[in-house]
Amino acid sequence: MDQRSQQQSCQAEHHEWGEGFQEVFRKQSGFTRFKKKNRSDVKAYFPKNNRTDWTIERHRLKIPTLGFVRLKEKGYIPMGSMVKSGTVSMKAGRYYVSVLIEAEEKPYDVPEGNGIGIDLGIKDFAVVSTMENPFANINKTKSVRDLGKRLKREQRRLSRKYESLNVRNKETKGEATRQNIHKQTIKVQKLHQRLSCIRENHVNQVIRKVIRQKPRFITIEDLNVMGMMKNRHLAKAVQSQNFHSFRLKLAGKCRRNGIELRIADRWYPSSRLCSECGSIRKDLKLSDRTYRCDACGLVIDRDRNASINLSRYGLAA
Numbered sequence: 001m002d003q004r005s006q007q008q009s010c011q012a013e014h015h016e017w018g019e020g021f022q023e024v025f026r027k028q029s030g031f032t033r034f035k036k037k038n039r040s041d042v043k044a045y046f047p048k049n050n051r052t053d054w055t056i057e058r059h060r061l062k063i064p065t066l067g068f069v070r071l072k073e074k075g076y077i078p079m080g081s082m083v084k085s086g087t088v089s090m091k092a093g094r095y096y097v098s099v100l101i102e103a104e105e106k107p108y109d110v111p112e113g114n115g116i117g118i119d120l121g122i123k124d125f126a127v128v129s130t131m132e133n134p135f136a137n138i139n140k141t142k143s144v145r146d147l148g149k150r151l152k153r154e155q156r157r158l159s160r161k162y163e164s165l166n167v168r169n170k171e172t173k174g175e176a177t178r179q180n181i182h183k184q185t186i187k188v189q190k191l192h193q194r195l196s197c198i199r200e201n202h203v204n205q206v207i208r209k210v211i212r213q214k215p216r217f218i219t220i221e222d223l224n225v226m227g228m229m230k231n232r233h234l235a236k237a238v239q240s241q242n243f244h245s246f247r248l249k250l251a252g253k254c255r256r257n258g259i260e261l262r263i264a265d266r267w268y269p270s271s272r273l274c275s276e277c278g279s280i281r282k283d284l285k286l287s288d289r290t291y292r293c294d295a296c297g298l299v300i301d302r303d304r305n306a307s308i309n310l311s312r313y314g315l316a317a
């Protein structure tokens with residue numbers, strides 16, 4: 001069976017950890033990088049040097065030089081697995097540990113379901129040809145929009161704090177607000193983190209549901225040529241959908257489950273083709289949400305039509 005390296009991450013119990021870290025700072029100069037408190041993502045890499053390094057137990061693991069550290073999220077790292085190396089990182093005031101382990105590739109059943117076409121978009125996150133309901137765009141939900149607003153507000157507060165610090169420094173050499181700036185920075189980072197976790201989780205959920213259908217192949221559009229990417233006004237909306245991460249993760253899952261991932265080339269008119277009779281509409285605009293075929297009279301949701309076409313990509317020219 002194939003050996004495969006995989007990355008497993010989970011969050012470490014950070015309360016008990018702050019102390020441990022400070023001790024390390026004092027003893028070893030190599031860790032001073034961690035002292036840059038305001039950077040949002042700091043990392044330290046630890047190879048396995050000793051036999052007991054990176055020992056994994058249910059609720060704790062042994063990190064070289066730091067010793068045993070309790071885990072806040074348990075069960076993500078398979079017990080008894082061989083760790084080759086690991087990385088400790090800090091993000092938005094929390095500590096994370098990520099390890100590279102050697103594991104046996106799980107065997108999979110040869111997928112026999114129908115091929116699937118997936119159309120990614122702004123209105124909905126994804127329309128899957130074999131599923132009736134599209135996957136929603138999570139950025140349009142109230143909770144995510146509210147979080148975004150809160151983030152903006154806190155970012156403004158942070159920049160105001162910087163401004164007032166400059167004023168103060170001209171008058172006295174006051175250090176008093178540095179702490180407040182740091183506190184506010186963490187606050188902003190935490191909101192960022194929460195948003196990105198929600199978005200990434202959504203991506204994971206969609207992939208899980210699609211893979212569960214065990215299709216023989218999945219076809220998606222080449223992301224670089226998606227019409228929306230070229231549209232400046234939509235660039236931000238596209239970015240916050242994490243399409244890139246979707247494609248990367250989908251590719252990995254497909255590989256591990258024996259599903260062929262097809263990427264439709266840039267000349268494939270997935271939106272303009274009629275999924276019923278195969279004629280092409282040349283005058284379809286990005287704003288046309290419904291596809292109407294002049295030849296056969298088909299009326300269908302634009303994205304659903306595209307997803308059906310993608311599922312047939314490469315079958316008939």
Ligand SMILES: [Zn+2]
Binds near residue numbers: 276294296297
């Ligand atoms: Zn037609």
